Amino acid sequence: MDVADEATARQGGTASPATSAPTRGAGSAHALPAPPRSRARRRTDGGLRKGLEIAFFVTPALAIFSVFVVWPVIRAIHFSLYSWKGYGPMVDFVGLKNYVTVLGNDVFQGALVNNLTIMVVSIAVQLPLGLAVALLLNRKLKGRNILRTIVFVPYVLAEVVTGVIWRQMLQAQYGLIDTIAAAIGFPTPQQGFLGDTSYAMGALMVVLTWKYLGLAVVLFLAGLTSVPEELFEAAQIDGASWWQVQRKVTIPLLGPTVRMWAFLSIIGSIQVFDMVWILTKGGPANATQTMATFLYSFGVDRNLYGIASAASVILFVISLVLALTYQRIFMRRDADGGLATGRKAKKVGAR
């Protein structure tokens, strides 16, 4: 344990950030609860001074976090109970009427369906595709690192930048995509793929897949490095083929990484705004509306702050419920990550 700790520290000191990202699934889980236990032996020093020190260190972060995250969220809940247009005193208390309005709204219901579609399609498409590319890149391949960089580029560029390029490419008739489709005899919709209600969601999904596949690949690759080499060797010696090794050894061991990536993907799908706003603004005829674009175009843009706030609270509740359910079902066994960390550490600390 001591040796391992020292090794970690040395690496930390020599310009490697790798220690911040423990790649071994179980390792980081033990790293978290360990310090309090080892420190329990030391005597606790004088109360007041320690309290002041803690306050000194924590206050800036806590203040910023409270003022700009916690307080706005509380106020959003408050706003959502009023009919308010953003000026004058907030006096028109309407109770849950805004929630009824939002939940009963066709466009919002459509937006929710779109969010769920994006969520399901993202996982269904990016998981196999991401795995395939990651396994490919994990082989001995000339230019492997360059390829990894290339695959990651779309993820790093701004949604706006990539969105604008795709919007240009998807323009009706004069855009690159339409020209190519026409050349190979594929019938293109009159208004272009983004302008046609039956194609717009599909086009959006293609762009989203392009944008976010890199994240899946990079995370999976990182997970692959934590699979011990010895396992591959053993399997090889036993005469397993490359494919057998991937299927029976690599992919099962990648479980925690995949589950964590899927969690990020779900949360991202529920909140998606930037790309949709740039590509379609939720159109045509609300075909690509998401909850976030709904609350912007129906609430903020029209100064209906009560409605916008109700929509934002609903969005938050949905993402919270999804996140907690997902963690319950899929991530209980994974030692680390997200909310599980806090709960776990608490349990150990209480011991």
Next chain:
Amino acid sequence: MSALTLDRRRTSMRSSSKKRRSGNGFGGGNVLIYLIAAVVAACSLGPVLYGVISGFRTNKDLASNPSGMPNPWTFQNYLDIITGKTGTFWNSGLNSLMVALITTTIVVVAGIMAAYPLARYRFRFREQLYTVFVLGLLFPVAVAVVPLFIMISKDMHMGNTWWGLALPQAAFALPTTIVILRPFLSALPQEIEEAALIDGASRIGFFWRILLPLSGPGMVTVGVLAFVGSWNAYLLPLLLLNDPSRKTLPLGVADFSTEHSADMVGIFAYTSLAMIPALIFFLSLQNKIVNGLQGAVKG
């Protein structure tokens, strides 16, 4: 990449063998593999390259043959934007840079300060406090847009200012930062701290003189994540900045693309120029970004 090599180094140290440095022991590439790799690369990079190359065309050329190469090549579109003849590239870029720098500074300073007691002090409510920050991971910016807009633009009169945008951005980046930094600080060996305390250093002295220098890599990682997040941000700037002279690059790109919608090649040129800083930043700090994302995931 350093994560990869490091991990391998560790593995090979353990088994005292140097021959397996990459791949998982299976020989790579037949032609098919390279073909797939080429397709993957083309799909990823294609749209980006198309944007850059189209910036070198004329509108007439682009309209007549959208899928061809520039004929003739022209630098005019890029020059117009660089010299400020069209658009407000430099101004937006400056705004983006300042907002990102302020955001990053707040995040790193407040983040490491908060992570220190959370990682290395024992006190009541420590885990509760940590859970508050962790829960922040689940608050999307979208939830807070209306109150933030009212608060910053109307109550604080900080709409259209660098700080007015940087403060909420930093607040929303803090949870990730603390989740990454806490295990990082916990991993520093207890012996160092004990030695420092025996030598008469105070806890604050230990933080300042020993912990801070040692946590440089961790701070760089969270700093890079905060910087890239701020540089690419769209929703909050859209909400808080409406003075054209205060807009950041993403807003500049979006505005330019709607205001000059007929000037397709101009849009491509502007967009391509807006990519360059992010690309340079990414290429030089790629490892930090990847490690940071892993850290955020593995917490």
